[in-house]
Amino acid sequence: MLELLAMPKRAEIGHMDTIDTIERCRALNRRAAAKYFELGIEPIDAAIAAIYSAHDLAVAAVGDAHGAIEWMRNAADLMERQLLDRQAGEARHG
Numbered sequence: 001m002l003e004l005l006a007m008p009k010r011a012e013i014g015h016m017d018t019i020d021t022i023e024r025c026r027a028l029n030r031r032a033a034a035k036y037f038e039l040g041i042e043p044i045d046a047a048i049a050a051i052y053s054a055h056d057l058a059v060a061a062v063g064d065a066h067g068a069i070e071w072m073r074n075a076a077d078l079m080e081r082q083l084l085d086r087q088a089g090e091a092r093h094g
Contacts (some may be wrong), residue, residue, distance in 0.1 A: 036046040058068035
């Protein structure tokens, strides 16, 4: 599996704003996706591959495959709550 086990821990890379770091990583992933599409890879295939890649990263972060799946479930729940909150805010101000 990639060289993920050698990834530096958060403390080793210095203090970075988490939101900024996440957005920078998302931008990098979107650029990679654009390259996939240029190669003729369908968005659904790229999305499935991205989910598996996210699992690889989550395993490196939490230490085991099952824990990584639970962590990913929690992340998906958070994303859903943020989306619902945003929609509710737009409806109130819409």
